[in-house]
Amino acid sequence: MGSLTLLRRATLLALVVAAVAPATAHDTAHPADGTPTAAYAVENDAAMAKMMHDMAVPTTGDVDRDFVAMMVAHHQGAIDMAQALLRHGHNEHLRRIAQEIIVDQMQEIAAMKLAVGEPVPTPHAAPTQPR
Numbered sequence: 001m002g003s004l005t006l007l008r009r010a011t012l013l014a015l016v017v018a019a020v021a022p023a024t025a026h027d028t029a030h031p032a033d034g035t036p037t038a039a040y041a042v043e044n045d046a047a048m049a050k051m052m053h054d055m056a057v058p059t060t061g062d063v064d065r066d067f068v069a070m071m072v073a074h075h076q077g078a079i080d081m082a083q084a085l086l087r088h089g090h091n092e093h094l095r096r097i098a099q100e101i102i103v104d105q106m107q108e109i110a111a112m113k114l115a116v117g118e119p120v121p122t123p124h125a126a127p128t129q130p131r
Contacts, residue, residue, distance in 0.1 A: 040088035044081055051077025068112045075105040 054073035059066050082098035082105075089095055110120045 036088050040084055043084035043087070047077055047080035047084060050080065065116050068116050068118070071112055072109050075109050078105050 051073055054076070055070045057066065057069040057073070079102050082101040085098045086095055086102075089098070106123065113120050
C-alpha cells in the first residue's frame, strides 16, 4: 500500500468505512415496497456503488491519465445521481440544480478527456422525467 497515492488511499479508506459503518437512519429509511422513495434509493445507491468501483482504477504511471480516469468516474457518478433526482424528485429548485450538474459534469468530462488526448464521449439523452 506504500505506493498508493494520497487520493487512492482516501478512496480506499472511504470504501472501508462504508463497508464497516453501521446502518444510518438514511440507510434504513428506504421502504422496499416500490414507492418512489424506494426507486430513488435503489438508483442513487447503484450510482454511488458504481462510482466508487470505477474510481478504483489501477495506476498507470501517467499521473494525468490516472487523474482523468478517477475524475471521469467521479463526475459520471454525479451525473447518475442527478438523473435519479430528475426521475424521482419534485422540488423544482433541486431539479434545476440537478440539470446544471449534468451539463457541468459532462463538459468537465469532455475537457479532461481532450486534455489527455482521449476521445470525447458522444452526448446522449437520458430519461429525466419524474415517474
